[in-house]
Amino acid sequence: MTAYDRLSARFARIATVHEAAAMLNWDAAAMMPPGGAAARGDQLAVLAGHAHALLTAPEVAGDLAAATEADAWREANLRLMRHAHLRASAVPADLVEAQARANAACETIWRGARRDADFARVAPALAEVLNLARQQAAALSAALHLSPYDALMDGYQRGIGAADVAPVFTAYARFLHDALPRAEELQASRPPPLRPEGPFPADRQEALCRRLSEAAGLEAEHSRLDRSAHPFCGGTPSDVRITTRYDETDFARALLGVLHETGHALYERGLPAAFARQPVGEAAGMAAHESQSLIIEMQACRSDAYLGWLGPQLHAAFGGAAAAFAPANLGRLWRRVERGHIRVDADEMTYPAHVILRFRLEQALVVGELAAADLPGAWAEGMRDLLGIVPPDDAQGCMQDIHWYDGAIGYFPSYTLGAMAAAQLMAAARRDVPGLDAAIGRGDLSPLVGWLRLHVHAKGSLLGFNDLLRAATGRPLDPADFEAHLTARYLA
Amino acid sequence: MTAYDRLSARFARIATVHEAAAMLNWDAAAMMPPGGAAARGDQLAVLAGHAHALLTAPEVAGDLAAATEADAWREANLRLMRHAHLRASAVPADLVEAQARANAACETIWRGARRDADFARVAPALAEVLNLARQQAAALSAALHLSPYDALMDGYQRGIGAADVAPVFTAYARFLHDALPRAEELQASRPPPLRPEGPFPADRQEALCRRLSEAAGLEAEHSRLDRSAHPFCGGTPSDVRITTRYDETDFARALLGVLHETGHALYERGLPAAFARQPVGEAAGMAAHESQSLIIEMQACRSDAYLGWLGPQLHAAFGGAAAAFAPANLGRLWRRVERGHIRVDADEMTYPAHVILRFRLEQALVVGELAAADLPGAWAEGMRDLLGIVPPDDAQGCMQDIHWYDGAIGYFPSYTLGAMAAAQLMAAARRDVPGLDAAIGRGDLSPLVGWLRLHVHAKGSLLGFNDLLRAATGRPLDPADFEAHLTARYLA
Numbered sequence: 011m012t013a014y015d016r017l018s019a020r021f022a023r024i025a026t027v028h029e030a031a032a033m034l035n036w037d038a039a040a041m042m043p044p045g046g047a048a049a050r051g052d053q054l055a056v057l058a059g060h061a062h063a064l065l066t067a068p069e070v071a072g073d074l075a076a077a078t079e080a081d082a083w084r085e086a087n088l089r090l091m092r093h094a095h096l097r098a099s100a101v102p103a104d105l106v107e108a109q110a111r112a113n114a115a116c117e118t119i120w121r122g123a124r125r126d127a128d129f130a131r132v133a134p135a136l137a138e139v140l141n142l143a144r145q146q147a148a149a150l151s152a153a154l155h156l157s158p159y160d161a162l163m164d165g166y167q168r169g170i171g172a173a174d175v176a177p178v179f180t181a182y183a184r185f186l187h188d189a190l191p192r193a194e195e196l197q198a199s200r201p202p203p204l205r206p207e208g209p210f211p212a213d214r215q216e217a218l219c220r221r222l223s224e225a226a227g228l229e230a231e232h233s234r235l236d237r238s239a240h241p242f243c244g245g246t247p248s249d250v251r252i253t254t255r256y257d258e259t260d261f262a263r264a265l266l267g268v269l270h271e272t273g274h275a276l277y278e279r280g281l282p283a284a285f286a287r288q289p290v291g292e293a294a295g296m297a298a299h300e301s302q303s304l305i306i307e308m309q310a311c312r313s314d315a316y317l318g319w320l321g322p323q324l325h326a327a328f329g330g331a332a333a334a335f336a337p338a339n340l341g342r343l344w345r346r347v348e349r350g351h352i353r354v355d356a357d358e359m360t361y362p363a364h365v366i367l368r369f370r371l372e373q374a375l376v377v378g379e380l381a382a383a384d385l386p387g388a389w390a391e392g393m394r395d396l397l398g399i400v401p402p403d404d405a406q407g408c409m410q411d412i413h414w415y416d417g418a419i420g421y422f423p424s425y426t427l428g429a430m431a432a433a434q435l436m437a438a439a440r441r442d443v444p445g446l447d448a449a450i451g452r453g454d455l456s457p458l459v460g461w462l463r464l465h466v467h468a469k470g471s472l473l474g475f476n477d478l479l480r481a482a483t484g485r486p487l488d489p490a491d492f493e494a495h496l497t498a499r500y501l502a
Numbered sequence: 503m504t505a506y507d508r509l510s511a512r513f514a515r516i517a518t519v520h521e522a523a524a525m526l527n528w529d530a531a532a533m534m535p536p537g538g539a540a541a542r543g544d545q546l547a548v549l550a551g552h553a554h555a556l557l558t559a560p561e562v563a564g565d566l567a568a569a570t571e572a573d574a575w576r577e578a579n580l581r582l583m584r585h586a587h588l589r590a591s592a593v594p595a596d597l598v599e600a601q602a603r604a605n606a607a608c609e610t611i612w613r614g615a616r617r618d619a620d621f622a623r624v625a626p627a628l629a630e631v632l633n634l635a636r637q638q639a640a641a642l643s644a645a646l647h648l649s650p651y652d653a654l655m656d657g658y659q660r661g662i663g664a665a666d667v668a669p670v671f672t673a674y675a676r677f678l679h680d681a682l683p684r685a686e687e688l689q690a691s692r693p694p695p696l697r698p699e700g701p702f703p704a705d706r707q708e709a710l711c712r713r714l715s716e717a718a719g720l721e722a723e724h725s726r727l728d729r730s731a732h733p734f735c736g737g738t739p740s741d742v743r744i745t746t747r748y749d750e751t752d753f754a755r756a757l758l759g760v761l762h763e764t765g766h767a768l769y770e771r772g773l774p775a776a777f778a779r780q781p782v783g784e785a786a787g788m789a790a791h792e793s794q795s796l797i798i799e800m801q802a803c804r805s806d807a808y809l810g811w812l813g814p815q816l817h818a819a820f821g822g823a824a825a826a827f828a829p830a831n832l833g834r835l836w837r838r839v840e841r842g843h844i845r846v847d848a849d850e851m852t853y854p855a856h857v858i859l860r861f862r863l864e865q866a867l868v869v870g871e872l873a874a875a876d877l878p879g880a881w882a883e884g885m886r887d888l889l890g891i892v893p894p895d896d897a898q899g900c901m902q903d904i905h906w907y908d909g910a911i912g913y914f915p916s917y918t919l920g921a922m923a924a925a926q927l928m929a930a931a932r933r934d935v936p937g938l939d940a941a942i943g944r945g946d947l948s949p950l951v952g953w954l955r956l957h958v959h960a961k962g963s964l965l966g967f968n969d970l971l972r973a974a975t976g977r978p979l980d981p982a983d984f985e986a987h988l989t990a991r992y993l994a
Contacts, residue, residue, distance in 0.1 A: 030545045232535055
């Protein structure tokens with residue numbers, strides 16, 4: 011057995027432990043009775059500890075030093091193994107434990123403080139989370155030869171750093187400053203959309219969501235659709251679990267949410283089977299993942315072509331006045347711009363502003379230029395600058411997202427990198443595949459999904475984010491296609 | 503840290519890995535899409551391997567030799583740790599692997615062969631399973647100082663062996679020889695029961711099952727009820743998962759099945775929290791577990807008292823003609839004796855005959871007195887002797903149960919030991935708790951469950967099977983109470 015083969019077997023084992031944990035996480039969100047929570051926490055901790063021990067065992071370093079591979083995939087796999095080993099070994103065990111404790115404690119305080127819009131209550135715990143995150147960033151920075159912030163970002167999306175992101179975000183902020191008022195003006199000049207009249211029984215919504223998800227290419231043989239408080243896509247590539255929640259007064263949230271999660275699920279289903287359970291066989295990162303959910307939800311399924319097909323389906327499923335299901339009305343209803351305070355409710359044009367704000371603030375927090383206690387003021391200032399609004403309280407401002415309070419720093423850019431990449435990939439797919447939009451207009455996403463499988467899914471982690479885009483579209487990340495998409499959809 | 507504390511932490515970790523596996527097994531039966539099966543097998547194998555490695559790690563033997571504890575619970579815990587370590591270390595790793603492969607292969611062949619009632623097709627694979635089981639039994643026998651068959655039985659129910667079981671079963675066979683024709687005669691002299699007229703929608707059955715299970719004491723906070731092809735009780739003590747399947751033409755199977763599984767679940771819920779995840783905090787074995795399901799299903803919920811309360815509940819839930827829901831009719835319907843070929847369909851009087859047959863045959867198979875190829879003939883002879891019937895084919899004979907074909911030998915006696923223990927425990931509870939049956943007649947099982955919690959559940963594995971019965975009822979296993987119960991129910 012070669013050093014590479016030993017490593018390959020070890021990483022397959024690690025991935026299998028992660029699969030078990032993924033299923034238990036899904037169960038905790040979708041199935042578990044509340045009384046099971048404490049035991050579940052222990053189960054996940056034991057699995058995480060086992061996976062970490064396998065990754066950092068004494069014999070791994072020697073095999074990593076000895077192994078050489080000529081084949082591009084195996085060479086990339088080895089590089090990713092080294093990278094994973096480096097990340098896992100760089101942070102001292104006592105810091106990992108201190109972070110787990112501090113993050114969990116802060117998240118608990120945050121839940122109550124957010125409910126009461128009382129930032130002062132959670133500020134000390136957040137300061138401690140940030141203090142430890144800075145230590146983590148410093149340790150990773152030394153090991154990976156990246157800046158501290160880039161070292162954190164690397165944990166969510168390899169192959170792109172703040173220096174790549176900052177100019178793209180600055181350019182977008184400029185675009186938005188001009189485009190948003192024009193879009194609002196145009197929107198105000200058109201008739202307001204009609205809302206389909208409910209109630210929409212959850213079971214009927216669920217059956218429809220299941221049908222649309224299958225029609226988009228997700229096989230029932232390898233997936234489930236269930237309910238959870240916070241929609242997500244989990245599970246494993248051969249057994250993907252997506253969740254949503256149903257509002258009986260408005261079916262749009264679940265329906266568009268399920269199409270979004272279906273995009274994530276299709277990515278997992280299309281990963282290269284020959285490298286299953288190997289680092290190079292995994293999805294290329296969170297921004298790449300978000301590009302796959304958004305290309306299905308935003309690019310394909312909110313397009314005029316798809317709505318033209320979807321409207322009659324919806325009318326048949328729910329009944330009521332036909333006018334509300336007219337494709338043009340659905341477009342006006344589901345493609346509205348609005349300056350709001352809440353990121354997760356934002357439309358696709360203003361969403362990046364929420365991300366740009368967080369990207370700027372979290373960099374300042376990591377380098378220590380901004381103290382946790384000064385976050386509310388900096389937040390208000392940033393929102394005024396980007397969207398011209400100021401949150402009425404901190405619950406609708408700097409306390410709205412769990413991420414920082416749970417120690418996740420460097421994650422936010424992925425959302426907007428994904429949105430931009432989705433537009434860039436869609437433009438490339440349109441160039442490559444004749445009749446792409448005509449197929450979408452028949453509810454047939456298979457030409458698009460086939461193209462994505464070839465150019466994104468089947469590549470696994472062979473390429474970093476920018477190289478993946480370059481191979482698929484001819485260019486690294488470039489906001490031009492995203493801006494062109496928004497211009498066509500909101501300013502025409 | 504003392505040797506005992508180190509061991510206690512290690513066994514807690516092992517139990518936590520087993521909890522994760524229990525959840526994944528439940529998911530595989532109740533939730534998993536078919537495409538997830540291969541990956542799930544790998545996940546369970548990795549968890550089993552990790553638990554085994556923790557149990558047989560080099561440092562364990564030293565700690566087991568060094569640890570001493572005076573307290574009865576901790577002393578028993580240590581004894582059970584030694585026992586588990588001995589069992590895990592006794593069987594060579596290559597034999598464990600060979601058994602896993604042979605059992606899986608034989609089970610697959612058995613599924614097809616049973617469908618076609620073609621015993622010859624599976625006989626060679628069964629011979630190999632038995633050959634390996636004999637080697638396993640020999641290895642365990644040497645380590646545990648038990649006979650080979652008792653060493654296998656010990657894996658399912660500690661504290662009782664063939665020498666305890668054989669006379670009890672022989673006595674029962676004598677009782678049955680006389681009692682069964684009398685019960686049949688009496689039954690024939692009474693009016694045939696009316697069948698409630700369906701259909702009974704699965705959702706309504708499920709809601710009722712959930713309500714009755716909760717009424718029996720199973721908390722929704724700590725349990726789930728779902729659907730699977732083969733009903734079972736799984737999960738963990740703080741998060742018990744029971745399953746059933748619904749037949750829309752007959753609600754009785756799901757309803758009585760859920761009450762049965764509720765008995766198992768209540769046992770898990772009542773285990774001693776102070777010894778959670780320790781060997782002494784586990785259930786006392788499969789026979790003890792079956793006693794808890796059968797005392798709820800057979801002793802309590804098929805009693806006249808409970809049916810008197812249940813009948814009107816059922817009528818309210820399902821509607822239709824009231825006569826079919828009359829308690830006396832439900833009694834005639836759900837307490838019928840019948841000489842049948844299929845164990846899982848058997849009534850409580852003839853069920854032990856099915857077990858006695860298997861107990862006799864599997865002993866002969868283990869010692870090598872009976873060859874796999876001769877099983878059909880021995881089966882027919884045994885059935886003629888015990889129940890006076892001969893199966894029309896092997897699918898309804900020696901191929902009906904998965905157990906042997908999956909390598910589970912020594913398990914069958916647990917069913918009947920459980921049935922007898924249930925009657926013995928019920929008789930003791932009636933002596934100890936005034937008004938027990940009156941409470942059951944109000945649908946209130948809490949006095950019974952409270953008594954069981956004290957005398958069975960909270961004891962965990964402190965005592966072996968016979969010692970547990972002695973402490974709870976004053977006597978070791980004794981079929982007299984079971985025979986008295988059957989006499990009162992079927993011969994009065």
